[in-house]
Amino acid sequence: MTRNGPAAPDPTAPDPAAPGSTGPGSTGLDTVAGRYRMLRLVRGFEELALALVRAGEITGGIHPYVGQEAVAVGVCAALRPQDRITSTHRGHGHVLAKGADPGRLLAELLGRTGGLNRGRGGSMHAADFSLGILGANGMVGAGGAIAVGAAWSARQAGEDRVAVAFFGDGALNQGVLLESFNLAAMWRLPVLFVCEDNGYATTLPAATAVAGSATGRAAAFGIPAVEVDGMDTEAVRAAAAEAVERAADGGGPGFLRCRTYRFEGHHTMERLMKLRYRTPEEVADWRTRDPLPRAAALLPPGLAGQLDASVRQQLDAAREFALASEHPSPERALEHLYADGLRPRAGARA
Template sequence: MTSPADSAGLGSPAGRYRMLRLIRGFEELALDLVRSGAITGGIHPYIGQEAVAVGVCAALRPQDRITSTHRGHGHVLAKGAAPDRLLAELLGRTSGLNQGRGGSMHAADFSLGILGANGIVGAGGPIAVGAAWSARQAGEDRVAVAFFGDGALNQGVLLESFNLAAMWQLPVLFVCENNGYATTLPAATAVAGSATGRAAAFGIPAAEVDGMDTEAVRSAATEAVTRARGGGGPGFLECRTYRFEGHHTMERLMKLHYRTAEEIADWREHDPLPRAAALLPDGLAAKLDASVREQLAAAEQFALGSEHPDPERALDHLYADGLRPRAGSTA
């Protein structure tokens, strides 16, 4: 059983809160499953940054498209992917979004305009530009969003894609999730000038926004998306945010000291969930939390109960035309 897509729910504060909680709960569950060994290879948890995915996706229509990052679960869920099938993907099961062929870093659902999380920093930027170009060629008013982190600001291909988007006035929104660190390297020691300054240099309207505030992100994204959809060209948002967990799950074992406990505690004070809950009538957040718990319990049951793929089919889908490559041994 697959649960229905959730993106339509982002139109109300309650729907947005529920999605924040769903992403948070999903990541907590995924962390447990990494710890237990059920998920192999680890994940890059999105905990702390949920307001960015939810705020941006709340500004989108179902036919709009996104490209995501190695830290992609939040974007994928907020664009409407089924949590049970995403979890099954993380577990490498055939019922996963990608039939267990992609895992955490490549989760995609093309039927929802999710052109994939991506394992290469900055790679999604120009792909989103291509999707925006395509939509314009087809005469459709779809917008494309590229999510990326502060680390991607130093990838040349991303800056090249700013230029293409601006030159051709394409309907694309660049969303920089500045969580302060490119893995362990502080943005302050890696990014000359400023993030918004880089976009502005290409003539792209650029805004800095509190990335811990869902409504602020939604408002800024709505403005940029509306402009892009109306033919006004690309936009850029720098969402100042923070990841409460490590860069990836391996970090728990590594005892790294690139940021202080005080810094993490300070940012936890800005947790986007209580801020979004405060906008709701009394008692509603608790009800939504309970419904998310139920949904995730069902997702876990679905995912853990799903089939493992057959090793005989490891080369399925290597080619879209069904070409079967030679085997690695003839003996």
């Protein structure tokens, strides 16, 4: 099943079915203008992070999200503050779109104490439970099981929450993800599985590794599956909103296959390794479908420029905050790693 994008809405009016734009956890994604601003924030954040990697400020590198912003923004625009997400190794966009502070996220990438997790999670494990961000995850497909567990616990507690699991096409062959589909379907849990199909698992083309289809995997478990243009924020939002509403009303899990593309490499180390698995023509062709100009075209003349300027100021402040944040001291390395009562005794091996 393929979904086409909806007619362009009023860019400044809240969506009729939006989860709300005020109160804790608000991201401002209930208007087209707010969604464009978040697209620009995610893109600008990734570009800033890439610059800091090249400057040696962020060690270990990152997995850039440039090009895929419409998926994170579109899906999170359909969520309510109480809903939860699990993310991936390419997770900065999801974390920001769910409402995380860019300064604290950047400090986390830098390994500073002002980070979301005091610098201990880094790029691949950033989390903020207060916003329903249950964590990015360096293990491919692992977030699916966590989202299912979160949905089950919400059901048991009588809480009105939907859980979303983001993952890439490379996770479609992971057993833990298929087991998550099964449990979610058997128990009719309020979960939305979002496959960000960018065509490659590192350097392996999905077409050479995935038998059948992504939507077919979900459909085999009786999970309604929809294919959507992952470069179109409004199309993603519309499809996600329908699935989230159904899940919240007790209709069980849903699945979105968002066809998207990463403009940068799998990881920042890719440039040093000089990997060649995509042609310049392929990348250039996908760049013509960049979600930012498509979203900007829905705005009144001049508004995109104003929002761009606002984002630049926010990112300048984020950079200043992150770089001014302290490095953690080695003697406090084990703090915040263990629950009370489980911390190793002094002198004991961790």
